[in-house]
Amino acid sequence: MMETLEFVKMHAVGNDFIMINAISLPDTDWPAAARRLCPWHFGIGSDGLMVIQESRKGGYRARMFNPDGTEDMCGNGMLCSGVFLHDEGLVGTNEFEIESLAGWKHIRLRIELGRAVQATINMGPALFEPRAIPAQFEGDTVLERKLEVEGDVFTISSVSTGTPHTIVFSDRLPDDDYFMKWAPRIEMHPVFPEKTSVTWAVIDSTKQARTRIWERGGVGESLACGTGACALAAVGHRLGLTAKSVAISSKGGELLAELDETDNAWLTGRPERVFEGRITYPLAGNR
Numbered sequence: 001m002m003e004t005l006e007f008v009k010m011h012a013v014g015n016d017f018i019m020i021n022a023i024s025l026p027d028t029d030w031p032a033a034a035r036r037l038c039p040w041h042f043g044i045g046s047d048g049l050m051v052i053q054e055s056r057k058g059g060y061r062a063r064m065f066n067p068d069g070t071e072d073m074c075g076n077g078m079l080c081s082g083v084f085l086h087d088e089g090l091v092g093t094n095e096f097e098i099e100s101l102a103g104w105k106h107i108r109l110r111i112e113l114g115r116a117v118q119a120t121i122n123m124g125p126a127l128f129e130p131r132a133i134p135a136q137f138e139g140d141t142v143l144e145r146k147l148e149v150e151g152d153v154f155t156i157s158s159v160s161t162g163t164p165h166t167i168v169f170s171d172r173l174p175d176d177d178y179f180m181k182w183a184p185r186i187e188m189h190p191v192f193p194e195k196t197s198v199t200w201a202v203i204d205s206t207k208q209a210r211t212r213i214w215e216r217g218g219v220g221e222s223l224a225c226g227t228g229a230c231a232l233a234a235v236g237h238r239l240g241l242t243a244k245s246v247a248i249s250s251k252g253g254e255l256l257a258e259l260d261e262t263d264n265a266w267l268t269g270r271p272e273r274v275f276e277g278r279i280t281y282p283l284a285g286n287r
Contacts, residue, residue, distance in 0.1 A: 003282070010083070011252075018046045023053060030049065037279070048064050049065040062100055075229065083116040086109055095109070123162065125264055126160065129141070143239065149185050171202065174212060179221070199214075211232065226255060230257050
């Protein structure tokens with residue numbers, strides 16, 4: 001049965017999402033919806049589909065589906081979800097919790113003239129153990145390890161910030177040919193059984209870094225990545241390259257990642273509502 005599905009398009013530093021208030025919608029195959037709606041030429045176009053539902057434990061949960069339909073954790077998606085919940089009138093305070101694939105996350109909003117203009121989320125600590133990433137390496141961490149990819153060798157550092165991330169530090173960001181050749185090959189390397197997102201990073205100072213990002217899940221190159229920013233902050237600090245607060249720039253803009261006294265990563269960005277729309281889609285019975 002075809003029905004009209006209302007949505008809001010949002011982004012956080014260019015990392016864009018289709019936001020759907022699914023609280024009163026029928027049970028739907030959301031992975032299939034992501035595969036249908038996220039493509040740019042045949043759908044709405046986005047890096048992911050954010051579905052807002054009621055949590056069984058009270059409050060709300062935000063589910064993110066990649067363009068290939070896989071469910072994932074997404075920092076910028078959670079920032080957008082916090083702003084969406086407030087601006088849609090679903091929450092009436094500037095601090096609250098949202099359930100995510102990686103557990104409950106604390107959100108803090110900055111409100112101006114009744115609208116949320118900035119969001120900060122507690123992303124929790126990065127996980128360094130190989131089995132938690134997951135990555136098939138021996139030892140306690142995957143920091144500054146050698147990875148052979150089709151005859152070339154990369155020095156990588158991998159962690160999980162709710163989703164696997166691999167950092168490649170360099171003295172300059174890769175050009176298009178190099179990036180498009182090697183980023184997907186690292187993503188798909190067999191040492192990462194669930195694949196990995198990949199970030200090339202240039203450390204300009206202990207408080208500033210520049211990045212170029214490739215995301216798993218059918219996204220490819222993205223303009224920004226919140227979980228990737230937190231991964232870079234955690235790895236950079238562990239290796240002595242960055243302070244506990246680091247501004248991380250990418251093609252889409254700048255995010256702030258901060259580690260607190262217990263090494264929880266706090267991500268701050270400025271999500272924006274781009275437009276609202278409707279699309280005809282079979283909400284019920286599409287499994």
